[in-house]
Amino acid sequence: xxxxxxxxxxxxxxxxxxxxxxxxxxxxxxxxxxxxxxxxxxxxxxxxxxxxxxxxxxxxxxxxxxxxxxxxxxxxxxxxxxxxxxxxxxxxxxxxxxxxxxxxxxxxxxxxxxxxxxxxxxxxxxxxxxxxxxxxxxxxxxxxxxxxxxxxxxxxxxxxxxxxxxxxxxxxxxxxxxxxxxxxxxxxxxxxxxxxxxxxxxxxxxxxxxxxxxxxxxxxxxxxxxxxxxxxxxxxxxxxxxxxxxxxxxxxxxxxxxxxxxxxxxxxxxxxxxxxxxxxxxxxxxxxxxxxxxxxxxxxxxxxxxxxxxx
Amino acid sequence: xxxxxxxxxxxxxxxxxxxxxxxxxxxxxxxxxxxxxxxxxxxxxxxxxxxxxxxxxxxxxxxxxxxxxxxxxxxxxxxxxxxxxxxxxxxxxxxxxxxxxxxxxxxxxxxxxxxxxxxxxxxxxxxxxxxxxxxxxxxxxxxxxxxxxxxxxxxxxxxxxxxxxxxxxxxxxxxxxxxxxxxxxxxxxxxxxxxxxxxxxxxxxxxxxxxxxxxxxxxxxxxxxxxxxxxxxxxxxxxxxxxxxxxxxxxxxxxxxxxxxxxxxxxxxxxxxxxxxxxxxxxxxxxxxxxxxxxxxxxxxxxxxxxxxxxxxxxxxxxxxxxxxxxxxxxxxxxxxxxxxxxxxxxxxxxxxxxxxxxxxxxxxxxxx
Numbered sequence: 001x002x003x004x005x006x007x008x009x010x011x012x013x014x015x016x017x018x019x020x021x022x023x024x025x026x027x028x029x030x031x032x033x034x035x036x037x038x039x040x041x042x043x044x045x046x047x048x049x050x051x052x053x054x055x056x057x058x059x060x061x062x063x064x065x066x067x068x069x070x071x072x073x074x075x076x077x078x079x080x081x082x083x084x085x086x087x088x089x090x091x092x093x094x095x096x097x098x099x100x101x102x103x104x105x106x107x108x109x110x111x112x113x114x115x116x117x118x119x120x121x122x123x124x125x126x127x128x129x130x131x132x133x134x135x136x137x138x139x140x141x142x143x144x145x146x147x148x149x150x151x152x153x154x155x156x157x158x159x160x161x162x163x164x165x166x167x168x169x170x171x172x173x174x175x176x177x178x179x180x181x182x183x184x185x186x187x188x189x190x191x192x193x194x195x196x197x198x199x200x201x202x203x204x205x206x207x208x209x210x211x212x213x214x215x216x217x218x219x220x221x222x223x224x225x226x227x228x229x230x231x232x233x234x235x236x237x238x239x240x241x242x243x244x245x246x247x248x249x250x251x252x253x254x255x256x257x258x259x260x261x262x263x264x265x266x267x268x269x270x271x272x273x274x275x276x277x278x279x280x281x282x283x284x285x286x287x288x289x290x291x292x293x294x295x296x297x298x299x300x301x302x303x304x305x306x307x308x309x310x311x
Numbered sequence: 312x313x314x315x316x317x318x319x320x321x322x323x324x325x326x327x328x329x330x331x332x333x334x335x336x337x338x339x340x341x342x343x344x345x346x347x348x349x350x351x352x353x354x355x356x357x358x359x360x361x362x363x364x365x366x367x368x369x370x371x372x373x374x375x376x377x378x379x380x381x382x383x384x385x386x387x388x389x390x391x392x393x394x395x396x397x398x399x400x401x402x403x404x405x406x407x408x409x410x411x412x413x414x415x416x417x418x419x420x421x422x423x424x425x426x427x428x429x430x431x432x433x434x435x436x437x438x439x440x441x442x443x444x445x446x447x448x449x450x451x452x453x454x455x456x457x458x459x460x461x462x463x464x465x466x467x468x469x470x471x472x473x474x475x476x477x478x479x480x481x482x483x484x485x486x487x488x489x490x491x492x493x494x495x496x497x498x499x500x501x502x503x504x505x506x507x508x509x510x511x512x513x514x515x516x517x518x519x520x521x522x523x524x525x526x527x528x529x530x531x532x533x534x535x536x537x538x539x540x541x542x543x544x545x546x547x548x549x550x551x552x553x554x555x556x557x558x559x560x561x562x563x564x565x566x567x568x569x570x571x572x573x574x575x576x577x578x579x580x581x582x583x584x585x586x587x588x589x590x591x592x593x594x595x596x597x598x599x600x601x602x603x604x605x606x607x608x609x610x611x612x613x614x615x616x617x618x619x620x621x622x623x624x625x626x627x628x629x630x631x632x633x634x635x636x637x638x639x640x641x642x643x644x645x646x647x648x649x650x651x652x653x654x655x656x657x658x659x660x661x662x663x664x665x666x667x668x669x670x671x672x673x674x675x676x677x678x679x680x
Contacts, residue, residue, distance in 0.1 A: 039535035043426035046419050050505060051442045057449065057457065081393045112353030120347065131629070132361050138556060139618065140563025140626035142591050147364045147615040149598065150371050151485065154607075170364075173357055182416060203346030231450025234565035234591070238598050249428050263452045278460055285453040292448055 058232040062291035074284060077246045078265065082274030088284055090246045091265035094161065095230060097254065098240060098261060101165025103228055106172030107141060107222055113173065114180025114218075119206055130181075136174040137237035146234030153239055161252070163200075164240030168229040175228060181220020216302045225229060227295035233263040242268055262288050275288045336500070360510030365618065372612035374605055384610060388578060389593070396609035399618065400576040404493060404587035405620075408568065409561040410502055411497030411583070417554050419501075420508030427509070428516045429538055438515060447506035455567035458499045463490035463571055465510035466498075471584055482581040489573060494583040496572040502566060504557035511553030512631070515546040559624035563617060590617040 072087050079086025117130055145167050152163040187210050195205040211218070236242070242264040247257060262284060269281030352403045375383055375396055386397020427440050467490030474484045519542050527541045543550075573586025574596055588596075601607040 015394055032536065036533035036535040039425075039538070040430050043422040043430060045423035047426040047431070049419070049422050050446065050509070051439060053502070054399070054442055054446050054449075057446075060461070061453065061457070074326055088631060109353050109357050112350045113357050116350050116354045120350065129358065132358065135622065135625050135627055136361060137619050138559050139630070140565060140591055141316065142563070143368070143614055143618050143621075144593065146598070146611060147367050150367050150611065151363075154603075173360075177357075194638065202343040203340075203341050204342070207346070225338045227448065231452065233452040234569075234595060237566075237595055263450055264564075266452050266456060267570075270452075270459060270570065272356060281456050281460075285450075285456055288450055288453060292450070294443070 003160060013164065027264070038090070044259055049114060058289065061282055061285050067288035068280050068283035069286065071189055073280075078244045078260075078269075079280075080227075080276065082272075082276050084276050086280070088151035088232075088240060088260075088265050088280075088287070090243060091262045091284065093246065093252075094164075094240065094243075094259035094264075095262045097161050097252065097259060098165040098168055098228060098236070099226060101254070102168035102172055103222075103226065104123060104169075105166060106169035106225065109169070109181050109226075110173040110176025110222075113177035113220065114184065115211070117177065117181040119210070130271060132187075133174045133177050136142065136170075137178070139236075141167075141171050142234040145238045148235070149238040157254075159241035159258040160256055160258050161240055161254040164259060168232060168236040171229050171232060171235065172225040175225035176218075176221050179224070180214075180218050183217030183221070187213045190249070214255035220299050220302050223295050223299050225270045227292050230291060233267050233300065235262075236261050236264050237267070240264065241251045250266055262291075270281070321378075351603040353680045361478035368611055368615040372608050372615050374608035375606045375612045376608075378605060383609075384616070387579075389576075389597070391396055391602070391606045391611070394605050395665065396612075398590060398609075398613050399437070399519060400579065400586075401588040401593045401613065401617070403579050404496075405562055405617075406587040407493055407583075408500055408572070408589060409558055410492070412561045413554060413558050415497075415501045416505045416508050417550075420505045420557075421512045421550055421639045423505075424509045424512035424516060425538055427632060428513050429534060439442040441504055443509050445506075446502070449509070451564065451567045452570075453661045454499060454503060455570035457655070458495060458567060462498065465497050465630035466490045468493055481565055485582045486582040486584045488584050491571050491573040492573065492584050492586045494513065495588070496568045496587070497583065499567050499571055503564060503567065504561050505562060507554055507557040508550075510551050512546070512557065515549030515553065515632075516542050518549070518591070539561075548634050549632055552634075553630045555624050555631065559628060563610065563621045565589060569595045570593055583652060590614075590620075608660070 024223075053218045068084075072085065074087055074092065075089050076087035077083065077090055078088065113129065115132060117126060119127060120126075146169070147168040148163050152160055152166065154160055191213055192205055192210060195209040204269060241258040244260075246255075252259075252301045266281050266284040266288065269277045270282060272278060272281075355624070356395065379396060383397050385399045386395070387399045388395045388397050389401075390396065393532060393601060427436055430432065431439060452523055467488050471488030471490070471494065478484050496667065523541045523545065524537050527537045532540070568589050570588060571593040574588060575586040575590055576584035576588055590613050594610055594617075597606075597610050601610045
């Protein structure tokens with residue numbers, strides 16, 4: 001449709017046609033086509049540049065990190081003093097623990113906010129809540145770290161997994177809330193009416209009919225939120241701190257012990273003076289990238305392929 | 312409530328509103344009250360958390376606010392020994408690196424968006440767009456890792472000397488190349504906000520009515536002219552809003568910037584090779600040593616200033632993007648805009664599959680009674 005007229009004009013490598021018209025018209029025509037060509041090339045270079053950078057980046061991280069990925073990397077404590085013998089088991093455990101805490105707090109709060117906005121919220125208050133939730137997504141995450149630091153870490157004088165998980169949960173809330181709201185709004189009113197017509201009460205309608213209908217979208221939002229906070233470093237720096245020592249899960253005290261996390265581990269490896277550990281930082285980064293890729297793949301799977309914002 | 316009957320979402324909303332009126336009659340049941348109560352309670356918790364962030368930062372930075380007043384914003388000293396604090400260099404570094412990033416990321420990002428929306432072959436649009444969006448999913452610390460171990464050494468050995476040799480007459484490119492510094496931080500931020508700007512520009516340009524493009528095409532315009540005269544004027548408010556949203560992100564970015572900016576105050580000047588500080592890197596570097604009293608208060612006031620600056624930019628951005636009308640709300644969470652034709656909600660089928668108990672005889676009777 002819209003492409004057709006342009007294409008007939010674009011086909012014209014017919015520079016000779018210019019001579020058929022008055023010279024002025026010919027040069028104007030050529031100039032306009034040249035401008036078009038320049039625009040295509042320039043914007044194409046920008047887009048290609050961004051994509052090539054991504055490809056280079058991922059391949060570079062992979063090439064630097066892959067040699068350090070072996071079984072020991074997943075099962076050993078971080079090495080001390082430039083040794084190659086060590087791993088990120090502390091970080092894997094810590095990240096898992098803190099993500100679970102963040103999910104336990106963030107998902108109910110985020111979903112409740114989303115349900116409120118989509119189902120109950122009307123008028124000024126709802127607009128205010130929606131605006132605040134939107135704002136939350138744009139604030140620097142280190143601010144939430146400071147908040148938890150003042151509330152939990154400074155008074156007890158101990159960094160902890162709980163503090164880290166709580167900081168992450170605040171970051172999760174807006175993503176989960178917005179995803180929930182947007183998806184619930186897409187559930188047709190007729191489904192709600194059907195449930196009500198059959199005698200479904202409000203809570204039953206929402207919890208057993210509307211939310212399940214929107215399930216895949218909500219799961220998508222939760223996955224995106226988890227993938228996002230899994231890579232957060234700054235708020236964990238001042239809440240969980242990071243540690244070199246592995247504590248088995250059954251002896252782990254989430255309120256009193258510092259906890260490691262994957263991004264924290266990458267950060268600490270990077271700043272290490274030993275080149276070996278800087279390479280291990282790439283290995284950790286590769287694991288982090290893989291986890292996020294898996295999450296994003298699951299999201300794509302849930303939303304049905306790569307057809308989100310095509311026109 | 313103004314409804315714009317444009318999208319499926321708003322149509323569903325209006326149907327939802329009608330449904331709500333009916334349901335309110337039934338909302339007096341204990342179960343419903345419990346459900347509503349819980350929901351409101353959770354929302355209240357979220358609101359309190361938001362308010363709590365602001366309250367905690369203000370009250371805990373009160374000592375330095377009263378002790379130094381506005382001089383805190385300009386004072387170059389951050390001196391725990393003499394108990395004199397100021398974040399002048401940090402504010403300077405924050406503004407310079409973010410301005411640098413915006414200056415380069417906006418033209419690059421909007422250009423890439425134009426290509427992805429209008430020039431690119433139709434079948435490649437979604438996959439290529441996905442790849443650009445994916446840059447935003449790279450964790451900050453991984454970008455910082457690359458920035459510190461790969462980009463900074465390269466800048467020190469090749470990039471900055473080259474700039475000095477060819478553009479050294481400009482004040483920006485004078486001084487000693489350190490690798491790490493304002494230039495490195497600005498470049499890293501450019502990479503990080505580029506996908507945000509591209510995503511929002513794409514989304515905004517897709518909202519431009521097809522009729523507007525077709526009208527210009529019918530007049531014989533080239534594709535570029537269509538973009539130049541029909542698409543960009545329509546989309547510019549939204550693109551501007553997106554740029555400000557990205558600015559907010561750049562201002563608050565912590566870990567990657569902390570890794571490459573050098574964390575050493577230099578005298579204020581236009582030299583981009585200088586090392587520096589940003590507000591967030593001050594926090595990340597100093598909170599560990601911050602002893603209770605003025606020192607801790609200073610760190611928290613840096614956080615408060617950061618919060619205020621980013622709040623202002625974010626509010627401005629939301630207002631601008633909202634002006635574009637439609638239901639164009641942008642999450643900005645991962646640089647990936649909420650697609651306007653989102654997930655398929657496979658409605659009733661899903662419900663049945665999930666065994667969401669078809670209401671029993673009992674509940675129907677209950678309702679009638």
